[in-house]
Each structure stands twice: as structure tokens, then as C-alpha cells.
Amino acid sequence: MAEDDAGTLSARASASAVEHSSAVFWLTGLSGAGKSTLAFGAEKTLKALSYRVCVLDGDRLRTGLNRDLGFSEADRMENMRRVAEVATLFADVGVVVIVALISPLAEGRELARRVTGRRFHEIYLAADLGTCEARDPKGLYRRARAGEIAGFTGIGSAYDIPLSPDAVIDTCSKHAASSVADLVTYIRSRIELR
Amino acid sequence: MAEDDAGTLSARASASAVEHSSAVFWLTGLSGAGKSTLAFGAEKTLKALSYRVCVLDGDRLRTGLNRDLGFSEADRMENMRRVAEVATLFADVGVVVIVALISPLAEGRELARRVTGRRFHEIYLAADLGTCEARDPKGLYRRARAGEIAGFTGIGSAYDIPLSPDAVIDTCSKHAASSVADLVTYIRSRIELR
Numbered sequence: 001m002a003e004d005d006a007g008t009l010s011a012r013a014s015a016s017a018v019e020h021s022s023a024v025f026w027l028t029g030l031s032g033a034g035k036s037t038l039a040f041g042a043e044k045t046l047k048a049l050s051y052r053v054c055v056l057d058g059d060r061l062r063t064g065l066n067r068d069l070g071f072s073e074a075d076r077m078e079n080m081r082r083v084a085e086v087a088t089l090f091a092d093v094g095v096v097v098i099v100a101l102i103s104p105l106a107e108g109r110e111l112a113r114r115v116t117g118r119r120f121h122e123i124y125l126a127a128d129l130g131t132c133e134a135r136d137p138k139g140l141y142r143r144a145r146a147g148e149i150a151g152f153t154g155i156g157s158a159y160d161i162p163l164s165p166d167a168v169i170d171t172c173s174k175h176a177a178s179s180v181a182d183l184v185t186y187i188r189s190r191i192e193l194r
Numbered sequence: 195m196a197e198d199d200a201g202t203l204s205a206r207a208s209a210s211a212v213e214h215s216s217a218v219f220w221l222t223g224l225s226g227a228g229k230s231t232l233a234f235g236a237e238k239t240l241k242a243l244s245y246r247v248c249v250l251d252g253d254r255l256r257t258g259l260n261r262d263l264g265f266s267e268a269d270r271m272e273n274m275r276r277v278a279e280v281a282t283l284f285a286d287v288g289v290v291v292i293v294a295l296i297s298p299l300a301e302g303r304e305l306a307r308r309v310t311g312r313r314f315h316e317i318y319l320a321a322d323l324g325t326c327e328a329r330d331p332k333g334l335y336r337r338a339r340a341g342e343i344a345g346f347t348g349i350g351s352a353y354d355i356p357l358s359p360d361a362v363i364d365t366c367s368k369h370a371a372s373s374v375a376d377l378v379t380y381i382r383s384r385i386e387l388r
Contacts, residue, residue, distance in 0.1 A: 054283070064282070064309075065279040066285075068272070089280065092248075093246070093284075093289065
């Protein structure tokens with residue numbers, strides 16, 4: 001864009017951009033509970049409604065920002081800390097953030113809440129181990145049962161079911177589309193238009 | 195917002211939001227060269243023109259995402275890697291990113307370019323050591339000369355002047371407002387309106 005286009009842009013922009021508050025919607029649940037499916041599904045719906053939204057997906061971040069981390073308890077905490085810090089940076093510029101991260105330990109989720117502040121919403125994707133293991137979308141439960149993955153959440157390491165989450169979404173008995181709609185409804189109820 | 199407000203939002207939004215491409219503008223230079231001043235100055239101007247923009251400031255990130263890192267060469271590289279990863283996440287959702295980070299080593303800037311991809315712009319804030327040391331806005335040069343800070347860039351460790359930066363901004367002989375204007379002009383010339 002050339003310098004003398006400045007007027008055009010500011011004119012186009014000033015009457016226009018959708019303003020809304022921001023927050024961090026932190027999806028926690030077992031592998032296979034539907035975190036990524038719900039996060040990306042809700043993102044698509046919200047984008048179509050012109051919300052500024054981003055997904056911070058645990059699996060994807062492990063190929064980028066968190067590629068240096070393993071699955072020890074310390075590394076999982078550091079993983080959560082970094083995701084919470086990045087979520088905060090996004091929320092600070094007005095983006096609605098959806099985090100999809102197993103977040104097995106209550107202590108880790110509390111750390112994320114402390115870092116993120118009042119904008120943090122803990123959303124528990126309620127699907128029991130049996131259901132998640134039967135789904136096993138990435139074949140990880142099978143490998144964990146075969147002893148190929150140590151400390152897999154639900155098999156070799158604990159998942160602390162949230163005691164007082166901000167929302168619970170049933171991803172066990174409902175279809176995915178219905179759970180996505182529940183998440184969108186919750187997010188929209190917590191984001192103010194300005 | 196209640197569910198039945200949905201129509202209002204999508205109507206408001208669809209005809210409106212300013213769409214533009216995104217990129218990462220990576221300001222490198224000595225402490226005191228004006229990186230934060232230019233970054234936040236340009237951010238203010240661009241926001242007033244309704245660009246979506248964020249600043250990733252090295253000093254601020256060291257109180258958050260990078261608080262676990264020191265100033266060894268390995269930690270500085272990790273610092274740059276993380277900032278580049280986060281910058282990429284922001285660019286992926288259409289935000290114009292301005293990074294303000296000393297980034298002393300050419301190797302580190304190349305790492306950042308690899309992580310960020312084609313959207314990376316290396317911008318050298320040209321102010322010589324004598325000028326920066328005379329400014330010494332945070333009193334760090336004085337402390338480095340007194341031996342209180344080891345490995346301070348320009349005193350105890352090297353700053354590799356960029357050999358082929360995408361832009362050079364004179365922050366030595368010009369006033370800050372003029373340098374900010376130069377940065378804004380460069381950024382706007384590299385961001386497409388859609």
C-alpha cells in the first residue's frame with residue numbers, strides 16, 4: 001500500500017471493525033475427549049461471525065513453541081505456563097483464545113489461571129476413560145496399554161477431574177456438532193460486544 | 195451477549211472488519227537504540243488506523259513467557275526461538291507483529307527468520323555504541339562498565355551488525371518521532387489491504 005492510500009484505510013477502518021472483549025477458554029480433558037475438535041469447530045463458527053479468535057492447540061504447540069519439552073511433570077507444568085503466557089498475550093490484544101490442552105493436573109490449571117487472570121475459563125470436556133479409550137483417535141491408548149508410552153494420562157499418570165470448572169461440556173453422549181454448539185454458546189455468553 | 199443477539203453481531207461484523215495481511219517486523223539493535231520506543235510508537239499509530247497489531251517486547255517477555263531464561267548464549271537463542279514462535283502464532287491469525295529484541299547474534303536472527311518464514315522483516319535500528327551508551331536510558335551501560343552486568347551486549351558480548359537487513363532506520367541522528375514515522379511507512383508498505 002502506498003503512503004497516499006492512508007486516508008482510504010483509516011476511512012475504511014474507522015466505521016467498521018467489530019469490537020469485543022477477550023477471554024481465555026481453556027479446554028481440559030482426556031486424550032480423545034474432543035478438545036481439538038471442539039476448539040477448531042468453535043473457532044470456525046466464531047470466525048464466521050467475525051470474532052477475532054485463535055486456537056492454541058497442545059499437540060501443535062509441541063511441534064513449535066514447546067518442542068523442547070517432554071512429558072515429565074515439570075515439563076508439563078512448563079508447557080502449561082507457556083501456553084498461559086501466550087494466551088495472555090493474545091487476550092491482551094483483544095483476541096478470544098481457545099486452548100486445547102489435556103492439562104491433567106489441577107495444580108497446572110491453577111497456574112494457568114494465575115498467569116491468565118480473571119479472563120480464565122476452565123472448561124471440562126467430560127468424557128470418561130472408557131469412552132476415550134474406545135475412540136482412541138490417534139491410537140495412543142493402544143500404545144500406552146502396550147507399554148510403548150510411559151505416563152500416558154489416564155493410563156500411567158493421573159487426570160484430576162476439575163472440582164469447580166466454569167463450564168462442563170458433555171462430549172461423551174452428545175454428537176460433536178452439538179458439543180461445539182454448547183461451547184460456542186458458552187463463549188458468546190462470556191464475550192461482550194462493544 | 196444472549197443467544198438471540200447472534201444476528202446483530204454477524205450483521206455488524208460482516209460488512210466491516212478491516213482485512214489486511216500480516217507480517218513480523220523484527221527490530222534489532224543495541225540497548226538504547228530505541229527498539230521499544232519505535233515499536234510502541236508505531237503500534238499506537240497503526241492502531242489508530244485500525245490495523246490489528248501487537249508488540250512483543252523483549253524486556254516485557256522476560257517477566258512472563260521467558261522469565262525462566264538467563265543471558266547465556268543458549269538462553270538468548272531460546273529466547274529468540276520462543277519469540278519467533280509466538281510471533282508466528284500472531285501472524286497466523288492476521289495480526290501485524292512488531293518485535294523489539296536486541297537479537298545480538300546473526301545466527302539468532304536467522305533462526306527467527308527460519309521459524310517465522312517469508313513474513314519476516316529484519317529491521318536494523320542503527321545507533322552506534324557511543325550514542326546508545328551516552329543515552330543509557332536504563333543505566334545498564336553504566337552498570338556494565340562497572341562490572342555489575344556480565345556479557346552486556348556491546349560491552350561484554352558481541353552485537354553482529356546485520357549484513358543485509360530488510361530495512362535500516364536511523365535512530366541516532368533523527369528524532370524519535372521521525373524514526374517512528376519511518377517505521378510506520380515501512381510497515382504499511384509491506385502490509386496489503388484486502
